[in-house]
Amino acid sequence: MKVRIKYTKSGHLKFIGHLDVMRFFQKAVKRAGLDIAYSQGFSPHQLMSFAAPLALGVTSEGEYFDAEFNSLVSSDEFVRRFNEQMVDGMAVNDVVLLPDNAKNSMSIVAGSDYHVTILEKDNDANWKIRREKLLEAVPHLLEKDTIEVLRKTKKNEKVEDIKPGIFKLCIDEDKIYMFLATGSEYNLKPESVMEALCKETGIEYNKFDYQVHRIETYMKNEQGELVSLLESGTRIA
């Protein structure tokens, strides 16, 4: 039986890489005494697959993985038992049961939304001005026909129009809110949008000036609307 687990990764845990988060949950599920299923063969491994890898340094309250269990407990019990095994910065938010024919989370991810905080650095006299300029530029960025940034791939660098990957961009109090394409079809990182905003305002882009936080990870439902990955399943009573 396959379940989907939603979790939060925050605080210092943002310095733990994706592979180590996987290892962390492999051990946590065992400490919690949950009945995880294993693959066959000489070196069996837990049947677990993670949705959209989070870059080092980014926090999130909308992370997911799918896991196969031999027996189930209620959603509340899952959450409780997982959370007994978490460390500061890591928490399980919800668990739902997936239908047998559900596709795995990694293949269906289509979008993510983020909050970007403009960090106040020590002795940074220009912080207020910088923040004002950036926040001012936010509503106008999408008015442009194209938003070009230099995108680096493993093989090369090229100038690319990232506008199609931005579903929404606005100000949310003193943060920047952005809803971007994520996944195998098109993947846009919030850092690229920040780079574009900086370019627009003539500010030199430095990735350490911003804290990116993922709010939720989305998939497309049958109507083609972006909905939370939790929507694939149902809570276990």
Add this chain to the structure above:
Amino acid sequence: MAKLALSDEILMEIEKPARYIGNEVNMVKKDPASVDIRYCMCFPDVYEIGMSHLGIQILYDMINKREDAYCERVYSPWPDLDKIMREKQIPLFSLETQTPIKEFDFLGITLQYEMAYTNVLQILELSDIPIWAKDRTLEDPIVFGGGPCSYNPEPIAEFFDVFYIGEGETRYHDVFEVYKALKTKGATREEILHAIAKIPGMYVPSMYEVTYKEDGTIASFEPIHEDVPRTITKEIVLDFDKAPYPEKPLVPYIKATQDRVTLEIMRGCIRGCRFCQAGMIYRPTRQKDVELLKKYAREMIANTGHEEISLSSLSSSDYQCLKEFIYFLIDEISNNDVNISLPSLRIDAFSLDVMKKVQDVKKSSLTFAPEAGTQRLRDVINKGLTEEVILNGAMQAFQGGWNKVKFYFMLGLPFETIEDAEGIPQLCETVAKAYYTIPKEERNGKVAITASASFFVPKPFTPFQWAPMLDPQTYRDRAHHVKDTFRQQLNAKSMKFTYHESDVSALEGVFARGDRKINKVIYDAYKSGCIFDSWTEWFDNEKWMAAFEENGIDMNFYTTRERDVEEILPWDFIDIGVSKRFMIEEWERAKQGIVTPNCREKCSGCGAAKFGGGVCFEGKN
């Protein structure tokens, strides 16, 4: 969550930031303001290695059980961070509360191998603690050394305030009580160290004076105060079942070198191989109760979520309940989701059966450690393994489907001849030939034999402590000769021979049996940039050679010189229980190639019985 000592920018810039943030599963959290004693435990190597060390986990757990003490951890910053910390003047910090090390009462550094010595200086310097113990004040932590290398602490004696000689489980409580009492009284650093020097097992180097003869050997080694002991007897845990054991060990985020539950089943070894220091310093052999081990196995798997369990001891086949325990692990713990990582076992029907159960026969290999190529030399080193035993074990395994064999040897052993060296390829050839006596249809393809040789380093507290070490050039020539001899064997294509580098071993030879004159060499080498010497990519032999030269020190004095049994050795002030008389007897027997029986066959009266426990009293309630 404690505020991190490193900024986001630094953490994002360096390799594996998870090395420096703490907060691991089972990390102990306390309010530092609520304790009297802050102890920082250090393994002077990179995090992944340090986190794999059982001893620290034992002491971390033990000290933290005290309400009045908080034990935290620190490991060596990797060179990428080292550089940044120096540039930005960031003081080295503990993982738990991210506090500068300088603010601790104690810094305890475990000394597991000699090549970590420059890393000790890195830890001190980055902590802003004076490298030389004599320059420290009340503002600095008391720097403790412990672990196997402290059985000859002299080459690093001047960097430490105290060495804890022996097993860590016994005397920390006494040290803490003495320290607490004196601290409230406002005692000086000198007074505190003087009081610690009177606690059994504690060696305070500054309380002893060494003088030398003209030939460079030691003339005298004396305490400077009358109430400080002349001899320091090692500390040992006698009631091994009651000794503390970490039932909730720390679980790192990043993969440690040993990413598993480790169960110490036995301490000490009954065998008495003459080259082996561990076999002497941990005498007498003590076993853990099998029922207790079963309980630990269950609890530690449940508390960590580890997917592998391994056993720790010097010679697992000599653990008397091994069969029962391993079958228990297979039947009740492995349960499809926990791997049993087998220790190296004597090859027999039992070990082959369990190997078949827990390993993939096609991938796994047999391991033998004959250490020497001929029976004559194996008798010299008192390694009981005979060619017959090896052949029998190998044949049983070959018939069971195995075809890979690993051999461990040493080159440069005392009294080794060219014939002994040639015995290495000959033994491998004999085993290969034996394989091909099995009918083709019953064997599993070609045999694959790997043999490796390390450069023998004589260690203190072994019968070979007086032996000359081979000079590196002769070692290399001998290794080349062995390699050539391998090529001449009939089954040369099925055999592979590798041997260790000689430069690192030669240095190890100096540190292992060095005296106080070596402190300055280590200091100068460190100052010229030597660090992480046990890592091939960082080791820089030229810098080391320059440091010896500058100090006018001849390495051969420490390595290739044969010592007289009358000579005062730098470590003679330590009493490990095994007497010097026994060591001399063993050295003589080695020269004559006479084997000494193991502790269970017949007591040889080594002296360790004086501790009143372990194998010396088995079956003699």
